[in-house]
Amino acid sequence: MKTKRLFALLVAVAMLAVAMVPAFAEEHAPVTLRFMWWGGDARAAATLDVIEAYEAAHPWVTIEPEYGSDEGYQEKLTTQLVSGTAADIIQMGTGWMPGYVASNPDYFVDFFEYPELIDTTTFAEAFLANNGQFDGHQFGLPTGISGHAFLYNTGLAETIGLNFADQYTWDDLLEMGKKVREYDDSMYLLDMGASQLNTMIVRPYLQQLTGNTVLVNDTKARGFEEADLVATLSYIKSLYDNGVIAPIEDVIPYGSDLTTDPNWIGQKYVGMFCYSSTIEPAAAACPDASFAAGKLPVAADAKDEGWYCNCPQYMIVSKASQNVEEAVSFLNFFYNDAEAAKMLTNVRSVPPTSVGQNVCAELGLLEGVAKDSVDIIQTYAGTNDLGLTTEEEVTAILEDAAVQVAYGQGTPEQIAQDTIELLDTFLASK
Numbered sequence: 001m002k003t004k005r006l007f008a009l010l011v012a013v014a015m016l017a018v019a020m021v022p023a024f025a026e027e028h029a030p031v032t033l034r035f036m037w038w039g040g041d042a043r044a045a046a047t048l049d050v051i052e053a054y055e056a057a058h059p060w061v062t063i064e065p066e067y068g069s070d071e072g073y074q075e076k077l078t079t080q081l082v083s084g085t086a087a088d089i090i091q092m093g094t095g096w097m098p099g100y101v102a103s104n105p106d107y108f109v110d111f112f113e114y115p116e117l118i119d120t121t122t123f124a125e126a127f128l129a130n131n132g133q134f135d136g137h138q139f140g141l142p143t144g145i146s147g148h149a150f151l152y153n154t155g156l157a158e159t160i161g162l163n164f165a166d167q168y169t170w171d172d173l174l175e176m177g178k179k180v181r182e183y184d185d186s187m188y189l190l191d192m193g194a195s196q197l198n199t200m201i202v203r204p205y206l207q208q209l210t211g212n213t214v215l216v217n218d219t220k221a222r223g224f225e226e227a228d229l230v231a232t233l234s235y236i237k238s239l240y241d242n243g244v245i246a247p248i249e250d251v252i253p254y255g256s257d258l259t260t261d262p263n264w265i266g267q268k269y270v271g272m273f274c275y276s277s278t279i280e281p282a283a284a285a286c287p288d289a290s291f292a293a294g295k296l297p298v299a300a301d302a303k304d305e306g307w308y309c310n311c312p313q314y315m316i317v318s319k320a321s322q323n324v325e326e327a328v329s330f331l332n333f334f335y336n337d338a339e340a341a342k343m344l345t346n347v348r349s350v351p352p353t354s355v356g357q358n359v360c361a362e363l364g365l366l367e368g369v370a371k372d373s374v375d376i377i378q379t380y381a382g383t384n385d386l387g388l389t390t391e392e393e394v395t396a397i398l399e400d401a402a403v404q405v406a407y408g409q410g411t412p413e414q415i416a417q418d419t420i421e422l423l424d425t426f427l428a429s430k
Helices: 002-020 023-027 041-057 073-083 097-103 125-129 154-160 170-183 194-210 226-241 248-254 279-284 324-336 338-344 354-362 368-377 392-407 412-428
Strands: 031-038 061-068 089-093 146-153 188-190 269-275 291-294 313-317
Touching (some): 031 041, 031 324, 041 061, 041 324, 041 338, 073 089, 089 324, 146 154, 146 194, 146 279, 146 368, 154 269, 170 188, 170 226, 194 226, 194 269, 194 392, 226 392, 226 412, 248 392, 269 279, 279 291, 279 368, 291 368, 313 324, 324 338, 324 354, 338 354, 392 412
Parallel strands (some): 031 061, 031 089, 188 269
Antiparallel strands (some): 089 313, 146 291
C-alpha cells in the first residue's frame, strides 16, 4: 500500500509540475535573433534595456546584440547582405538604403506584408511614405524625425556677437568665423571632420548653387559643372584660410565622434554641424556650457535650400532571416510599446510614432535642442539627395576632395578635376 501511495503521490507531483510549465514551453520553440546597430553609449544602454524587457515578456526569444561605432559598419553590412549572413534586425543608414534596394530589393522584408504583427499606423502616413518606402514597399522603418542641425554655444555666441537664430548665408558664416578669431585666436567657430565637410558643406553648398543634387538619381548624371565644384571647394579653402574651421589634423584623430575632442569639451569651438539625432549627446559632452539649435546657412541666391527633414536611420529585417515573424514582432514592441518608448525616449532623435511622441511629451522630453533642431529643419524645403549622392563610393570621393582642400594638397581647380573624373567613372558603371 505504501508503494501504491508513493507512486500516486509521485504521479500527482509530476502532473502538477506539467501544469505549472508555462504555456510558451509547449507553444514556442526557442528563437535567437541577432540585432545589429551603431551608436553611442546612451543609445546602446537604452536599446539593451528594450531587448531585456522584450526577452522577459517572451522568454523563448533570445536577442543577441551586435553594436559599436559606425566606423566600418557599412562595409561589414554590405558583405553580410551579399553573403546572406546579415543579422535578423539591422539599423540601416538612410543614405545607403537606395543603393541596396536598387541592387537587390529581396534583401529586405516588406513590413506592409505583416499587418498582423506590426502596427505601422502609429507613423504619420506621409512621413512613412518618404522614409523607408520604395515603390510601395516599406522596407525600412524610420527611427526618428531628424535632419541636419547646427548646435552652438550660446554663451560664446552672445559674448562674441554671433547670431544663429536668424537666417544667415555662407558668406555670413565666414565673417562670423573671422570674428571668433579676432576675439580669441585659440578658438574656432566650427568643429568639423571629414564626414561633416561633405554632408554639411559640399552637398548643400553645391545643391544651393545649382538647384540639383550632386548626382541626379533619375538621369544618373552629375548635377553640377566643374566651375560649381571649384566654387564649392574654394569656399571650403576660405574657411580654413581664415581659421573658421579648426585645422583638419587637429580633428581627424576623433573620427566621426567630434564630441570626444577635448577642445569641444573645453569650449574652444562655438558650434558644430550635426544631426537632430546626435545633437543632445553633443551638448551633453560639454556640461559646463549652454547650447541652442541654430539655423543653417543658405546662399542669398540659392536655387534649392539644400537642407531637408528626414530620419536618422531605418530599422530593417533581413529577408534571409530564419525568424522573420519574430524579428518583425520585436520591432513592433520597439516602436509601439509604451514601456519601450520610456526606455528609448529620444536616443534616436524625436520618436517617429505617436506612441513614442506621447511618452516623450509626458516625460517633458519634447523640449530642448533636439526638438528645436527638428522644428528648425522642418522650415527648410531642400531636395532630398539620398541615392547616388549618398552611396558609399561617392561619399568617399567627396570626403576625400574636401579633406585634400583642408590639408592644402592641391588647388581647388586640380582637386575638382580629379573628383569629377572619379565621379564620372562611378556614373559610367550605373
